Amino acid sequence: DSGVTQTPxxxxxxxxxxxxxxxxxRSGDLSVYWYQQSLDQGLQFLIQxxxxxxxxxxxxxxxxxxxxxxxxxxxxxxxxxxxxDSALYFCASSVVGWGxxxxxxxxxxxxxxxxxxxx
Amino acid sequence: KNQVEQSPQSLIILxxxxxxxxxxxxxxxxxxxxxxxxxxxxGPVSLTIMTFSENTKSNGRYxxxxxxxxxxxxxxxxxxxxxxSASYICVVGxxxxxxxxxxxxxxxxxP
Numbered sequence: 001d002s003g004v005t006q007t008p009x010x011x012x013x014x015x016x017x018x019x020x021x022x023x024x025x026r027s028g029d030l031s032v033y034w035y036q037q038s039l040d041q042g043l044q045f046l047i048q049x050x051x052x053x054x055x056x057x058x059x060x061x062x063x064x065x066x067x068x069x070x071x072x073x074x075x076x077x078x079x080x081x082x083x084x085d086s087a088l089y090f091c092a093s094s095v096v097g098w099g100x101x102x103x104x105x106x107x108x109x110x111x112x113x114x115x116x117x118x119x
Numbered sequence: 120k121n122q123v124e125q126s127p128q129s130l131i132i133l134x135x136x137x138x139x140x141x142x143x144x145x146x147x148x149x150x151x152x153x154x155x156x157x158x159x160x161x162g163p164v165s166l167t168i169m170t171f172s173e174n175t176k177s178n179g180r181y182x183x184x185x186x187x188x189x190x191x192x193x194x195x196x197x198x199x200x201x202x203x204s205a206s207y208i209c210v211v212g213x214x215x216x217x218x219x220x221x222x223x224x225x226x227x228x229x230p
Contacts, residue, residue, distance in 0.1 A: 002162065042208070042222040043163070056217060090162050103170040105151045105212055110162030 004111035012117045018079040021114045025093030032074040038087040081118045088113045121146045123221035131227045140224045142192040142209030151212040199228045
């Protein structure tokens with residue numbers, strides 16, 4: 001168990017609808033990342049929030065939006081859903097780690113994911 | 120273009136055997152390289168993270184190597200177990216902080 005929680009676990013909806021996915025990071029982690037994983041595809045980075053502020057944007061569609069609340073939980077909103085939006089959506093939170101030689105990196109811990117099916 | 124290529128795409132081995140998964144990358148500026156294990160339908164779990172100055176790192180039966188000159192990494196699994204059946208994802212971190220993901224190698228360990 002990574003300590004990152006996501007709800008719901010499964011979501012089935014119809015094209016054109018709007019859904020909200022929720023993520024709670026590990027206690028103390030300020031960063032939240034959202035990823036999309038379509039069938040047999042690699043993880044695609046969508047967006048990152050740090051302490052309530054948008055930090056980085058990846059391949060996120062304009063129909064998708066996200067926010068991070070003061071309690072650090074985050075929501076990913078997907079609207080005007082299309083069949084191609086069916087995927088696993090993961091959120092991750094991170095902590096700074098240190099490698100040999102003093103170089104730092106963000107170590108990401110992934111949640112269990114939300115499986116979205118658009119019919 | 121920043122890319123991470125993994126081979127093979129899939130692999131079947133017998134329980135108890137060893138195997139090696141490969142990762143080639145063209146990512147710059149390079150910061151670190153990670154290997155994740157992802158069980159079907161679950162979130163990825165970190166196995167190892169190596170920064171530029173590290174060329175090998177172990178986590179139990181998993182050993183990762185990194186050659187920053189040739190931009191190659193490998194993940195060696197020793198004495199495989201049925202529970203090793205999963206996708207193994209190579210991920211390269213850039214200095215700006217963003218991650219570039221490979222598509223993964225799907226490993227099946229058969230009894």
